[in-house]
Amino acid sequence: EVQLVESGGGLVQAGGSLRLSCAASGFRFSTYWMTWIRQAPGKGLEWVANIKEDGSEKHYVDSVKGRFTISRDNAKSSVYLQLSSLRVEDTAIYYCATVRGYDFFEDWGQGTLVTVSS
Amino acid sequence: DIQMTQSPSTLSASVGDRVSITCRASQSISNWLAWYQQKPGKAPKLLIYRASHLEFGVPSRFGGSGSGTEFTLTISSLQPDDFATYYCQQYNTFPWTFGQGAKVEIK
Numbered sequence: 001e002v003q004l005v006e007s008g009g010g011l012v013q014a015g016g017s018l019r020l021s022c023a024a025s026g027f028r029f030s031t032y033w034m035t036w037i038r039q040a041p042g043k044g045l046e047w048v049a050n051i052k053e054d055g056s057e058k059h060y061v062d063s064v065k066g067r068f069t070i071s072r073d074n075a076k077s078s079v080y081l082q083l084s085s086l087r088v089e090d091t092a093i094y095y096c097a098t099v100r101g102y103d104f105f106e107d108w109g110q111g112t113l114v115t116v117s118s
Numbered sequence: 119d120i121q122m123t124q125s126p127s128t129l130s131a132s133v134g135d136r137v138s139i140t141c142r143a144s145q146s147i148s149n150w151l152a153w154y155q156q157k158p159g160k161a162p163k164l165l166i167y168r169a170s171h172l173e174f175g176v177p178s179r180f181g182g183s184g185s186g187t188e189f190t191l192t193i194s195s196l197q198p199d200d201f202a203t204y205y206c207q208q209y210n211t212f213p214w215t216f217g218q219g220a221k222v223e224i225k
Contacts, residue, residue, distance in 0.1 A: 045154075045162065045205055047214040061213045062119075095161055103209040104152035108161035 002026040002107040004096050009112030012086055016116075020081040022096030022109055029077040030054075033099035036070060036081045038092035039111075046092075050099060051079065064090075086116045120144050120208050124217035130225040135196045139220040141189045141206035149185045150210040156219075157202045165204075166191065196222070 008020040022034070035050035049060045049070040058070050069082040079096055093111040100106040121144040131137050141151065149169035154162035164173045166182040169189055179194045193200055201224055206217040 044219045045156075045207075045216040047207075047216070059212050100167070103150065104164065104167050104207060105154070105162070106164055108163070110161055 002098065004098070004107060004109035006094065006096055006109045006112035009094065009114045011115045011117060014086060014088055014116055014118050016086050017082070017084045018086065018114060020083065020094055020096075020112055020114070022079045022081075024077045024079070024096075024098075027098070027107075030074040033102060034070075034072060034079040035097050035099050035105060036079075037095045037097060037105065037108075038090075038114075039095070040089075040092045043092075048094070049081065083114065086114075088116050088118050090114060091116045119213055120147060120211055120215050122206055122208055122215050122217040124204075124206060124220045126220060127218065128221045128223060130223045131196050132225045133196055133198060135225075137193045137196055137222060139191045139204055139206075139222075141184075141191070141217050143187045143189075143208055143210075146186045147208045147210035150208060151182075151184070151189050152207045152209065153180075153182055153191045154205045154207065155200075155202045156205065162205065193222075 003025045005023045036048040051058050051070045055072050067085045072079045093113050095108050095111045097105040097108045123142045125140050151169045153166040156162040165176050170182045181192045183190050203219045203221045205219050
């Protein structure tokens with residue numbers, strides 16, 4: 001059974017940093033693209049970033065470029081999202097998910113809440 | 119960026135009803151579209167990919183159709199477990215984008 005467990009969320013002041021982690025199990029982690037998706041309270045879904053199986057290719061939504069960094073450690077079956085220069089509008093539940101092929105989101109974690117205060 | 123627009127935003131229906139949700143893309147995305155279901159406090163769940171392919175384990179009352187810029191998610195006979203919010207997502211072009219969601223409520 002695929003399991004994705006996010007951690008690292010919390011309350012941080014604007015301009016601060018956080019590192020989110022997602023621990024994966026139940027599948028061959030090193031053979032999957034991985035992604036982060038966020039959802040602001042009461043709002044819709046927004047794709048944030050994704051990373052290739054070997055970490056050699058990464059993509060970001062424009063609103064986080066230069067502030068967020070996605071990375072992975074295949075030996076630990078984990079994917080990370082470093083959040084820096086945080087803004088109030090980054091407040092959201094952050095989900096990690098597996099990407100089937102190069103395309104859509106197959107399995108999701110339960111999410112971790114990031115709250116950025118002014 | 120490709121904009122995805124869903125309609126209606128809210129739909130009131132009864133158990134047993136046939137319901138349809140439309141998703142329109144601001145430019146052609148071929149059939150590179152997925153549908154997800156989200157219940158309150160839960161992560162989204164993949165229902166359909168490549169516009170019409172039912173994900174393994176998803177009930178056959180769910181169906182998807184369309185190509186290019188217009189797509190439809192249909193639930194043939196609404197069940198109590200189906201009251202949720204539904205999102206479409208395009209994966210034709212980065213950045214991948216979602217529709218704003220369509221909430222299916224109990225009438």
